[in-house]
Amino acid sequence: MFSSVLFAQKVNQELIFELKVDNDMTFFTDHYYSNGVELKVYAAFMKKSPLNFILLPHGKQSKNYYSLTLTHKIYTPIEIYVPQVKGIDHPYASYLLIGSQKESFNNRSRYKLTxxxxxxxxxxxxxxxxxxxxxxxxxxxxxxxxxxDTQVGNDFCFQYSAMIEKGIVNVSWFELNAYVGGKLGIPHTEAQVGGYFRVGKFDDYFRHIGIDSSTKWQLWFFVAGDLYFVNYNAAIQGGAYNQGVGRTIPFINSSIWHTRFGGTLVFKKLKLEIGQEVITPTFPTALWHRWAYASLMIGF
Incomplete structure (x- = not known):
């Protein structure tokens, strides 16, 4: 059974680059989640990654995209032009991750596994x-x-994440999906549940990754909302192995609401998305926070 499923899988053969940049400077702030960069390289050779055995299995009708990922995120307190963190505030923290990711789209059963x-x-x-x-x-x-100089100390990161998305409503101009997922490890251990809807002109979400040469133009506007149940956040609480180095906060908020909204324009194999994200306080004395982002995807 396993060999027949493996043989039947459809693996993306295109080379695709995706770059996403987050920054709160758009709103004249520079604190909490201050800056983030995510790079993904989708390529057929990533199907041979030795890490894929631990990633979620797929069904016979799925189209699979394997990617190499690079993530860098930066966090700071509200007052960043003084030598010491004042009061109870977000620690200085950052992390750099490299990973192997798999996304499986099943258009027949209308679900996606990541x-x-x-x-x-x-x-x-x-x-x-x-x-x-x-x-x-x-x-x-x-x-x-x-x-x-007061930042969270050096530590090792190891994180596994998974998500399943399921189509709820799909008509020619409107789409509604629900999802559930989670992360386990360092820097984040958390679960999430949420929904996503969009209006506009677009291909079915579960058909492919979002760019396709057979469709000339796509344009849509979207809103997504998530409820996070947080068990551990190393950017606030510090790493698991090198405790006591740098300034940290022992307490975090166990439930957080997050939303994002924006617009996406696609021309054949080129996709540009611009949006905003908002998050409720991540620790007891924190404030709400928001940032803007831009994402560019190019296929070859």
């Missing part, structure tokens, strides 16, 4: 302070950030 295994580092070794201050040196309105 799973990934990531490893990496957090703390000074991930380069968050260097990256932020290098960026600030090249922006005339931004000064040097003083407090990176």
């Amino acid at each position: 799973s990934a295994l990531e490893i990496g580092v957090m703390g000074p070794a991930s380069g968050g302070g260097y990256f932020q201050n290098t960026l600030h040196r090249n922006i005339s309105i931004a000064d040097h950030v003083e407090g990176w």
Whole structure:
């Protein structure tokens, strides 16, 4: 049975690059989740990754996309131009992860499975302070950030994530999907449940990854909402192995609401998405936070 399923799978043969950049500077803030970069390289050779055995299995009718992922995220307190963190505030923290990801689209049964295994580092070794201050040196309105000496200490990261998305409503101009997922490990251990809807002109969400040369134009607007149940957040609480290094906060909020909305434009194998994300407080004395993002996907 296993061999027949493996033989029947459809593996994407295109080379696809996707780059997503998050930043809160759009709203004249520079704190909490301050900056993030995610790069994905979809390629057929990633099907041979030795990590794929631990990723979610797929059905016979699925179209599978395997990718190499790189993620870098930076977190800071509200006051970043003073040497020490004032009061109870978000610690300086950053992490760098590299991983193997699999996305399986099943158009017949209208579901999508996503799973990934990531490893990496957090703390000074991930380069968050260097990256932020290098960026600030090249922006005339931004000064040097003083407090990176107090950041969460170096630690090892190992994280497994999985998500299943299921189609609820699908008509020619409107689509509604629900999903449930979770992450286990460092830097995040959490579960999430949510929904996503969009209106516009688009291919079926479960047909492919979102770009296709057979469709010339796609345009849609979307809103998504998630409820997170958080057990552990290393960017706030520190790493699991190197405790006591840097300034951390022991307590986090166990439930968090997150939403994102925006618009997406697709021309054949080129996709541009621009949106905004909003999150409720992640620890007891925190504030709501928002940031903007842009995502570009190109297929060859």
